[in-house]
Amino acid sequence: EIQLQESGPGLVKPSQSLSLTCSVTGYTITSGYDWSWIRKFPGNKMEWMGYISNSGSTNYNPSLKIRISITRDTSKNQFFLQLNSVTTEDTATYYCVRGIPFAYWGQGTLVTVSS
Amino acid sequence: DVVLTQTPVAQPVTLGDQASISCRSSQSLVHSNGNTYLEWYLQKPGQSPQLLIYKVSNRFSGVPDRFIGSGSGSDFTLKISRVEPEDLGVYYCFQATHDPNTFGAGTKLELK
Numbered sequence: 169e170i171q172l173q174e175s176g177p178g179l180v181k182p183s184q185s186l187s188l189t190c191s192v193t194g195y196t197i198t199s200g201y202d203w204s205w206i207r208k209f210p211g212n213k214m215e216w217m218g219y220i221s222n223s224g225s226t227n228y229n230p231s232l233k234i235r236i237s238i239t240r241d242t243s244k245n246q247f248f249l250q251l252n253s254v255t256t257e258d259t260a261t262y263y264c265v266r267g268i269p270f271a272y273w274g275q276g277t278l279v280t281v282s283s
Numbered sequence: 284d285v286v287l288t289q290t291p292v293a294q295p296v297t298l299g300d301q302a303s304i305s306c307r308s309s310q311s312l313v314h315s316n317g318n319t320y321l322e323w324y325l326q327k328p329g330q331s332p333q334l335l336i337y338k339v340s341n342r343f344s345g346v347p348d349r350f351i352g353s354g355s356g357s358d359f360t361l362k363i364s365r366v367e368p369e370d371l372g373v374y375y376c377f378q379a380t381h382d383p384n385t386f387g388a389g390t391k392l393e394l395k
Contacts, residue, residue: 208326212373212375212388212389212391213386213389214332214375214377214386214389215386216377216383216385227382229384230382230383231383263331263332267334268320268322268379268384269334269337269338269343269379270322270324270332270334270377271334271343273331273332274331275331276331
């Protein structure tokens with residue numbers, strides 16, 4: 169069974185960096201698919217942030233392009249999100265996802281940006 | 284960016300009724316390879332979103348046949364026949380044809 173699990177700090181101060189890890193079990197991230205980060209803001213708005221492909225290439229939402237980095241550690245079957253210079257508007261639940269289509273989601277982790 | 288406009292914002296329903304959600308795109312979602320990458324997701328309260336439909340009308344594994352996706356070009360619909368309690372939540376359409384991929388704003392399916 170494929171499972172994804174996000175981990176990382178739940179509270180980040182403004183202007184600092186947000187760093188999350190997605191640990192994948194049941195499937196090797198180099199075997200196929202893109203591995204994305206998606207966030208849901210308070211309310212209902214959802215945003216696709218970007219992905220790292222099974223080959224290691226990346227594609228980011230231009231709205232985040234200068235702040236975002238998605239990397240991976242294939243030895244640990246993990247991929248990572250770093251979002252720099254966060255503001256309160258980055259407060260959201262962050263999901264790691266396999267796709268497209270997004271058939272497998274992590275449980276999500278709430279990150280609050282606050283001083 | 285492609286804007287997906289979902290209507291209605293909220294859909295009050297009686298269990299057993301049919302529900303219909305519209306998703307209209309600001310541009311055609313037909314990819315240069317001929318596929319249309321329009322998907323539907325449901326987020327139930329307290330859960331992660333789950334995939335219902337991909338490429339307009341293909342039901343994901345385990346999705347009941349009361350969920351029917353249809354449409355073409357820039358106009359798409361999700362119909363849910365015989366709404367059951369586990370169908371309640373927020374429905375999103377999503378397009379993966381154009382970069383950046385984008386979500387609709389969501390439609391809340393709720394009891395009358």
